[in-house]
Amino acid sequence: MNFIYKLPPNERRLIFSKVLGFSYPETLKLEILIKNNLFEKSLFKNGLSLKTIYNKKRIEQIAKRRLAGKPLQYILKEIEFLNLRLKMKPGVFIPRMETEYMIECFLKDIKINRYRNLQILDICSGSGAIALSLAKHFGQLKHRENNELFNYKIFGFENSRKAINLSNRNKKLLNLDNVKFVKYNFPKALKKILDKRISRIIYQSDCIISNPPYIPDNFQAVDLIDKEVLNYEPHKALFAGPDGCDLAKSIIYQASLGKCKILYIECYESAVNILVDFAKKKVPVKFKTIQIVKDLAQKNRFLVCKK
Secondary structure, three states: OHHHHHOOHHHHHHHHHHHHOOOHHHHHHHHHHHHOOOHHHHHHOOOOHHHHHHHHHHHHHHHHHHHOOOOHHHHHOEEEEOOEEEEOOOOOOOOOHHHHHHHHHHHHHHHHOOOOOOEEEEEOOOOOHHHHHHHHHHHHHOOEEOOEEOOOEEEEEEOOHHHHHHHHHHHHHHOOOOEEEEEOOOOOOOOOOOOHHHHHHHHHOOEEEEOOOOEOHHHOOOOOOOHHHHHHOOHHHOEOOOOOOHHHHHHHHHHHHOOOOEEEEEOOHHHHHHHHHHHHHOOOOOOOEEEEEEOOOOOEEEEEEEO
16 A cells, blocks of 8 residues: 555545544544554554555555646545635536635735625636626625625636536535536637626626636647646636637636626636736726736746736
């Protein structure tokens, strides 16, 4: 069983936690037991012989699949995202820590500007991680203060029916009632949206946040994408035209038309200047400020536009 040590420590502990139901401190103790070949002995001692054999086999199976290249989130069928445990399935894009950081920056902005009673739209919501995290956060803030009731409404637009179903499942498990997912294929064309229901949601949203597909198409050909991502994750959620900006430009364009006060959009490092230029020169309604925000690795990762 020691071959599991070929995996990074955080992945090993996620496997132990999932299979055995251990807390994080307990997984640290478990690693010591396994390293010293005391795993079975320790659990047999507590009368868990059959369960031990089953768990050992399951841990080994998961580790082998992970070492073969399959994303751990698809194997375990769940992800940890901003202290939420969300269900996950193959065919749905796996959210990253960069997106967690974008949400943290977004929430700081909301707090600093003291915005209240907001409608927030998550475009290209995928697994629903962004929308669900915001719904959880603002759901906890829904209270009376100085006789004022704060109300936060969250929408998520997503084209994939599989992703929508997964988002709604997580919504139910988290018992959230202030978020709604809508199946909609956001257009790449820079023109007014004719669907009245969709346009109403977009143009009435106070804030828009998005992690759209943003990898340039040619990265696939020149082998610049991790094989694990390329082989397992949905390409529609990854690639977005020659410069990776097709959807991002459309989102910026639509955000400029409505009452959106703040737009946060995640993008590829090489595309940030392209999007800044677009947001400055090619939108119907000008933004007051356009800012580039770095991620935790100090790469230009987020575009923030404000009116």
